[in-house]
Amino acid sequence: MINTNDFSAFAASRRSTRDFLPTPVSAEIIQSILTDAMTAPSWSNTRPYKVAVATGPVRDRISADFLARWAALSKARQGGLVAKARLALTRYGLPTSNAIVSKPYIVELKPRSRKIGADLYGLLGVKRGDAAGRDAQWARNYEFFGAPVELFIFTHTSLGKYSASDAGLFMQNLMLSAKAHGLGTCAQGAVAIWQDAVAKEFEIPKGYKLLCGIALGYASDAVVNTFQAERLPISEITISPKTN
Protein backbone atom coordinates (compact mmCIF):
# COMPACT_ATOMS: atom_id res chain seq x y z
CA MET A 1 0.00 0.00 0.00
CA ILE A 2 1.38 3.40 -0.96
CA ASN A 3 1.95 5.86 1.89
CA THR A 4 -0.46 8.86 1.82
CA ASN A 5 2.35 11.40 2.11
CA ASP A 6 4.24 9.68 -0.69
CA PHE A 7 1.18 9.90 -2.92
CA SER A 8 0.60 13.58 -2.11
CA ALA A 9 4.24 14.42 -2.78
CA PHE A 10 4.25 12.43 -6.03
CA ALA A 11 1.00 13.97 -7.31
CA ALA A 12 2.25 17.46 -6.44
CA SER A 13 5.58 16.83 -8.18
CA ARG A 14 3.94 16.51 -11.61
CA ARG A 15 4.33 19.76 -13.46
CA SER A 16 3.92 20.61 -17.12
CA THR A 17 7.19 20.25 -19.01
CA ARG A 18 7.72 22.86 -21.74
CA ASP A 19 11.18 21.97 -23.02
CA PHE A 20 12.31 18.45 -23.90
CA LEU A 21 15.52 16.70 -24.85
CA PRO A 22 15.52 15.03 -28.28
CA THR A 23 16.26 11.68 -26.58
CA PRO A 24 13.78 9.14 -28.01
CA VAL A 25 11.29 7.35 -25.77
CA SER A 26 11.34 3.59 -26.31
CA ALA A 27 8.25 1.82 -27.66
CA GLU A 28 8.27 -0.35 -24.49
CA ILE A 29 8.04 2.70 -22.23
CA ILE A 30 5.23 4.20 -24.33
CA GLN A 31 3.34 0.88 -24.07
CA SER A 32 3.90 0.74 -20.33
CA ILE A 33 2.58 4.29 -19.84
CA LEU A 34 -0.48 3.59 -22.00
CA THR A 35 -1.13 0.39 -20.03
CA ASP A 36 -1.13 2.41 -16.79
CA ALA A 37 -3.42 4.98 -18.39
CA MET A 38 -5.92 2.23 -19.22
CA THR A 39 -6.39 1.50 -15.50
CA ALA A 40 -8.31 4.79 -15.14
CA PRO A 41 -12.03 4.53 -14.41
CA SER A 42 -14.37 4.91 -17.37
CA TRP A 43 -18.10 5.41 -17.93
CA SER A 44 -19.57 1.87 -18.08
CA ASN A 45 -16.03 0.81 -19.03
CA THR A 46 -16.72 2.10 -22.55
CA ARG A 47 -13.40 4.00 -22.88
CA PRO A 48 -14.81 6.39 -25.48
CA TYR A 49 -11.39 7.68 -26.50
CA LYS A 50 -8.51 6.83 -28.80
CA VAL A 51 -4.91 7.91 -28.90
CA ALA A 52 -2.65 8.51 -31.91
CA VAL A 53 1.05 8.22 -31.06
CA ALA A 54 3.15 10.48 -33.30
CA THR A 55 6.89 9.85 -33.40
CA GLY A 56 9.69 10.21 -35.98
CA PRO A 57 8.79 11.54 -39.45
CA VAL A 58 5.02 11.54 -38.72
CA ARG A 59 5.59 13.73 -35.67
CA ASP A 60 7.89 15.99 -37.71
CA ARG A 61 5.43 16.40 -40.59
CA ILE A 62 2.54 17.28 -38.26
CA SER A 63 4.75 19.76 -36.41
CA ALA A 64 5.85 21.39 -39.70
CA ASP A 65 2.22 21.69 -40.81
CA PHE A 66 1.19 23.23 -37.47
CA LEU A 67 4.12 25.67 -37.51
CA ALA A 68 3.26 26.87 -41.02
CA ARG A 69 -0.37 27.44 -40.02
CA TRP A 70 0.63 29.20 -36.80
CA ALA A 71 3.05 31.44 -38.72
CA ALA A 72 0.17 32.52 -41.01
CA LEU A 73 -2.20 33.07 -38.08
CA SER A 74 0.39 34.93 -36.02
CA LYS A 75 1.30 37.15 -39.00
CA ALA A 76 -2.36 38.16 -39.31
CA ARG A 77 -2.65 38.71 -35.54
CA GLN A 78 0.41 40.98 -35.54
CA GLY A 79 -0.25 42.62 -38.89
CA GLY A 80 -2.57 45.36 -40.08
CA LEU A 81 -5.79 45.26 -42.04
CA VAL A 82 -4.19 43.79 -45.16
CA ALA A 83 -2.76 40.83 -43.23
CA LYS A 84 -6.10 40.28 -41.50
CA ALA A 85 -7.97 40.49 -44.81
CA ARG A 86 -5.58 37.93 -46.32
CA LEU A 87 -6.31 35.53 -43.46
CA ALA A 88 -10.06 36.03 -43.86
CA LEU A 89 -9.74 35.40 -47.60
CA THR A 90 -7.42 32.38 -47.60
CA ARG A 91 -8.58 31.04 -44.21
CA TYR A 92 -5.16 29.35 -44.01
CA GLY A 93 -4.16 29.22 -40.32
CA LEU A 94 -7.68 29.65 -38.93
CA PRO A 95 -8.90 26.87 -36.62
CA THR A 96 -10.49 23.96 -38.46
CA SER A 97 -11.66 22.28 -35.24
CA ASN A 98 -12.35 23.21 -31.61
CA ALA A 99 -12.50 26.98 -32.21
CA ILE A 100 -13.67 27.19 -28.56
CA VAL A 101 -9.97 26.90 -27.60
CA SER A 102 -9.38 30.44 -28.96
CA LYS A 103 -12.46 32.02 -27.34
CA PRO A 104 -12.11 34.46 -24.39
CA TYR A 105 -12.57 33.04 -20.88
CA ILE A 106 -15.62 33.86 -18.77
CA VAL A 107 -15.11 36.56 -16.14
CA GLU A 108 -14.74 34.06 -13.26
CA LEU A 109 -11.94 32.11 -14.98
CA LYS A 110 -10.10 34.94 -16.72
CA PRO A 111 -7.98 36.09 -13.74
CA ARG A 112 -6.58 32.57 -13.27
CA SER A 113 -5.65 32.30 -16.93
CA ARG A 114 -4.16 35.82 -16.89
CA LYS A 115 -2.06 34.95 -13.85
CA ILE A 116 -0.61 31.79 -15.35
CA GLY A 117 0.22 33.72 -18.53
CA ALA A 118 1.80 36.60 -16.63
CA ASP A 119 3.80 34.28 -14.36
CA LEU A 120 5.04 32.03 -17.18
CA TYR A 121 5.91 34.82 -19.60
CA GLY A 122 7.42 36.78 -16.71
CA LEU A 123 9.78 33.89 -15.96
CA LEU A 124 10.75 33.78 -19.65
CA GLY A 125 11.32 37.56 -19.83
CA VAL A 126 8.49 38.16 -22.32
CA LYS A 127 7.06 41.59 -21.56
CA ARG A 128 3.31 42.19 -21.07
CA GLY A 129 2.79 44.15 -24.32
CA ASP A 130 5.14 42.00 -26.39
CA ALA A 131 2.56 40.25 -28.58
CA ALA A 132 5.23 38.95 -30.99
CA GLY A 133 7.24 37.51 -28.09
CA ARG A 134 4.13 35.79 -26.74
CA ASP A 135 3.27 34.37 -30.15
CA ALA A 136 6.85 33.09 -30.51
CA GLN A 137 6.59 31.31 -27.16
CA TRP A 138 3.16 29.93 -28.12
CA ALA A 139 4.73 28.59 -31.34
CA ARG A 140 6.73 26.22 -29.16
CA ASN A 141 3.47 24.33 -28.68
CA TYR A 142 3.64 23.46 -32.36
CA GLU A 143 7.17 22.07 -31.99
CA PHE A 144 5.69 20.04 -29.14
CA PHE A 145 8.33 21.86 -27.04
CA GLY A 146 10.95 19.60 -28.65
CA ALA A 147 9.31 16.39 -27.36
CA PRO A 148 10.04 13.35 -29.55
CA VAL A 149 6.53 12.00 -28.92
CA GLU A 150 3.19 13.75 -29.35
CA LEU A 151 0.04 11.93 -28.28
CA PHE A 152 -3.22 13.05 -29.86
CA ILE A 153 -6.26 12.25 -27.72
CA PHE A 154 -9.60 11.76 -29.48
CA THR A 155 -13.02 11.30 -27.88
CA HIS A 156 -16.19 9.81 -29.31
CA THR A 157 -18.88 12.43 -29.68
CA SER A 158 -21.74 10.08 -28.64
CA LEU A 159 -21.07 10.39 -24.90
CA GLY A 160 -20.65 14.15 -24.95
CA LYS A 161 -18.90 15.57 -21.90
CA TYR A 162 -18.55 12.10 -20.35
CA SER A 163 -16.13 11.16 -23.14
CA ALA A 164 -13.98 14.16 -22.24
CA SER A 165 -14.23 13.26 -18.56
CA ASP A 166 -13.05 9.70 -19.28
CA ALA A 167 -10.25 10.99 -21.48
CA GLY A 168 -9.20 13.36 -18.70
CA LEU A 169 -8.93 10.49 -16.23
CA PHE A 170 -6.92 8.52 -18.81
CA MET A 171 -4.65 11.51 -19.39
CA GLN A 172 -3.96 12.08 -15.70
CA ASN A 173 -3.02 8.42 -15.19
CA LEU A 174 -0.85 8.67 -18.28
CA MET A 175 0.91 11.80 -17.06
CA LEU A 176 1.56 10.37 -13.60
CA SER A 177 2.85 7.13 -15.12
CA ALA A 178 5.14 9.15 -17.39
CA LYS A 179 6.43 10.98 -14.32
CA ALA A 180 7.07 7.63 -12.57
CA HIS A 181 9.06 6.57 -15.67
CA GLY A 182 11.22 9.70 -15.38
CA LEU A 183 9.46 11.48 -18.25
CA GLY A 184 7.83 14.88 -18.57
CA THR A 185 4.49 15.74 -20.18
CA CYS A 186 2.51 18.78 -21.22
CA ALA A 187 -1.18 18.60 -22.09
CA GLN A 188 -1.77 20.76 -25.17
CA GLY A 189 -5.11 22.29 -26.05
CA ALA A 190 -3.13 24.39 -28.53
CA VAL A 191 -2.97 21.51 -31.02
CA ALA A 192 -6.73 20.85 -30.93
CA ILE A 193 -7.50 23.57 -33.48
CA TRP A 194 -6.22 21.73 -36.56
CA GLN A 195 -7.58 18.18 -36.46
CA ASP A 196 -7.32 17.98 -40.26
CA ALA A 197 -3.50 18.18 -40.01
CA VAL A 198 -3.50 15.10 -37.75
CA ALA A 199 -6.02 13.34 -40.01
CA LYS A 200 -3.49 13.57 -42.88
CA GLU A 201 -1.28 11.14 -40.96
CA PHE A 202 -3.69 8.88 -39.01
CA GLU A 203 -6.84 6.90 -39.88
CA ILE A 204 -9.20 8.54 -37.42
CA PRO A 205 -12.29 6.36 -36.92
CA LYS A 206 -15.71 7.87 -37.62
CA GLY A 207 -17.25 9.77 -34.69
CA TYR A 208 -13.94 10.62 -32.99
CA LYS A 209 -12.90 14.22 -32.51
CA LEU A 210 -9.57 15.63 -31.38
CA LEU A 211 -9.64 16.70 -27.71
CA CYS A 212 -6.04 17.76 -27.15
CA GLY A 213 -2.44 16.63 -27.40
CA ILE A 214 0.14 15.56 -24.85
CA ALA A 215 3.84 16.19 -25.43
CA LEU A 216 5.92 13.35 -23.96
CA GLY A 217 9.66 13.03 -23.49
CA TYR A 218 12.63 13.63 -21.22
CA ALA A 219 12.71 17.10 -19.65
CA SER A 220 15.66 19.38 -20.38
CA ASP A 221 17.08 21.66 -17.69
CA ALA A 222 15.74 24.80 -19.44
CA VAL A 223 14.48 27.54 -17.12
CA VAL A 224 10.88 27.09 -18.35
CA ASN A 225 10.85 23.71 -16.64
CA THR A 226 11.40 25.36 -13.25
CA PHE A 227 8.01 27.05 -13.63
CA GLN A 228 5.61 26.31 -10.81
CA ALA A 229 2.03 27.13 -11.68
CA GLU A 230 0.10 28.48 -8.73
CA ARG A 231 -1.97 25.84 -6.96
CA LEU A 232 -5.26 27.29 -5.86
CA PRO A 233 -6.71 26.66 -2.40
CA ILE A 234 -9.62 24.20 -2.41
CA SER A 235 -11.90 26.98 -1.11
CA GLU A 236 -11.76 28.32 -4.71
CA ILE A 237 -13.58 25.30 -6.05
CA THR A 238 -15.88 24.25 -3.23
CA ILE A 239 -19.54 25.28 -3.35
CA SER A 240 -21.04 26.69 -0.15
CA PRO A 241 -24.22 25.22 1.30
CA LYS A 242 -27.31 27.44 1.30
CA THR A 243 -27.55 29.44 4.51
CA ASN A 244 -31.37 29.85 4.77
Ligand SMILES: Cc1cc2nc3c(=O)[nH]c(=O)nc-3n(C[C@H](O)[C@H](O)[C@H](O)COP(=O)(O)O)c2cc1C
Ligand atom coordinates in the same frame (compact mmCIF):
# COMPACT_ATOMS: atom_id res chain seq x y z
C1 LIG B 1 -6.59 20.01 -21.36
C2 LIG B 1 -5.36 20.84 -21.12
C3 LIG B 1 -4.84 21.61 -22.15
C4 LIG B 1 -3.67 22.35 -21.95
N1 LIG B 1 -3.14 23.05 -23.01
C5 LIG B 1 -1.95 23.66 -22.87
C6 LIG B 1 -1.31 24.24 -24.01
O1 LIG B 1 -1.85 24.26 -25.11
N2 LIG B 1 -0.08 24.78 -23.85
C7 LIG B 1 0.56 24.79 -22.63
O2 LIG B 1 1.68 25.31 -22.55
N3 LIG B 1 -0.02 24.24 -21.53
C8 LIG B 1 -1.24 23.66 -21.62
N4 LIG B 1 -1.82 23.04 -20.55
C9 LIG B 1 -1.09 23.00 -19.26
C10 LIG B 1 -1.71 23.91 -18.21
O3 LIG B 1 -1.37 25.26 -18.49
C11 LIG B 1 -1.16 23.46 -16.84
O4 LIG B 1 -1.61 22.16 -16.58
C12 LIG B 1 -1.62 24.39 -15.70
O5 LIG B 1 -1.12 25.68 -15.87
C13 LIG B 1 -1.16 23.85 -14.34
O6 LIG B 1 0.25 23.69 -14.33
P1 LIG B 1 0.96 22.29 -14.06
O7 LIG B 1 0.50 21.32 -15.13
O8 LIG B 1 2.43 22.58 -14.19
O9 LIG B 1 0.55 21.82 -12.71
C14 LIG B 1 -3.01 22.34 -20.69
C15 LIG B 1 -3.57 21.58 -19.65
C16 LIG B 1 -4.71 20.84 -19.85
C17 LIG B 1 -5.27 20.00 -18.72
